[in-house]
Amino acid sequence: MISGVPLFVGLFFLWLGALGMLRFRSPYCRLQAAGVADIGGVTLFLLGLILHSGWEATGGIMIALILFLLFTTPLGTHAIAKSAFVRRVRERK
Numbered sequence: 001m002i003s004g005v006p007l008f009v010g011l012f013f014l015w016l017g018a019l020g021m022l023r024f025r026s027p028y029c030r031l032q033a034a035g036v037a038d039i040g041g042v043t044l045f046l047l048g049l050i051l052h053s054g055w056e057a058t059g060g061i062m063i064a065l066i067l068f069l070l071f072t073t074p075l076g077t078h079a080i081a082k083s084a085f086v087r088r089v090r091e092r093k
Contacts, residue, residue, distance in 0.1 A: 003052035010045030013037050026091030027084050035077040042069055 017037020024030045046062045053059070 003048050005048070006044045006051065007048035010041045010043070010048060013041030013044065017041060027089055028081060028091065031077045031081050035073060038073050039070065042066075 014037055017033050020033025020037065021030050024033060043066055046066050050059050050062050
């Protein structure tokens, strides 16, 4: 029962990120929506899965996956934003 809360909140953050990707016009705003939603949503979802399945099943692997995503998601969004800045991509009006 307690595992349902982080699972639901994580899925809600991921849904908001997808909505932001469709709604925003600027590539920089899209990156902000996707990056924040990915980190928050996936972290909460995986923590909910750890609570649901228990530590014995795959808890260590999920913690390693959370740490991997916490380090690589900001690096990926930064690389995309820098590439768009160097190519002088402007937001659409």
